[in-house]
Amino acid sequence: MPDASNRSEHARVQSIVEQVQQGSTEAYSELIHIFQRRIYVYCHYLLGNNEEAEDAVQEVLVKGFYEIRRFRPGVSYSAWLYRIAYNHCMNVLKKRKRQRSIIQDYIFSYSSRIAGEVDHSDQIDQLLEQLKPEEKHILILKVIEQYTFDEMEAITGIRNVTLRKKYERIRKKLSSTKQKGGILHARSYGTTK
Structure with missing residues (x-):
């Protein structure tokens, strides 16, 4: 994306964040519209699973809403939200690793295909x-x-x-x-x- 476009989106996002921080819950739907797909793709790459990625997006966006008062403008909102997504996905992966069984390992490794x-x-x-x-x-x-x-x-x-x-x-x-x-x-x- 060009720098001017990034600055424009950053300013727009910052304005929306300020509205949400001042109590406008309706404005948060705009942030969801901007970030939902991006966060889904990111979570899917980390988790490798559609259902878990969809669940993760919901959790991340809900946490982003409830924690938005803690957001400070020194970092971009995007980076802040991705940090929440990263932490959530790492927790999911840790939980998955603890729960993995031999059968699940077999299914996971059963992904080889002809070139x-x-x-x-x-x-x-x-x-x-x-x-x-x-x-x-x-x-x-x-x-x-x-x-x-x-x-x-x-x-x-x-x-x-x-x-x-x-x-x-x-x-x-x-x-x-x-x-x-x-x-x-x-x-x-x-x-x-």
Whole structure:
């Protein structure tokens, strides 16, 4: 998105947030309209499951509403909401890990397909399955959501410099997968911003 467009949306969102903070519950529906799909996609990539992602979006947006008085303008509202989404998804993943059984592990691993039958979204999903939750989170924020490292720091609470190093390790890991005949074909990820 162009910078002017980002600034315009940021100003619009900030105005809506101020209205909600002053008691306008109706204004929150505009924030839902702006962020619902984005948060769903983000949660789906982290959780890998439609139902859990839909539930997560609802939880995140409800928590965003009840916690909005705690939001401070030093960080973008988007980054603040993504932080809530990240924390929620990490809790879901921890709970899932505790509850996972042998049968569930078998079902989860039963995703191999013949190369010609795998479409691009399946390739991405398979690639993301190889990453740890934190790696997945960093990759999604940088490549898919196209956040800067400064914005990612606000979302994750991880220092900018550390994020850059982790991102480079992820790139090397993906490059290694590609070189070994892995899932992703000749796609590279930049490190600008």
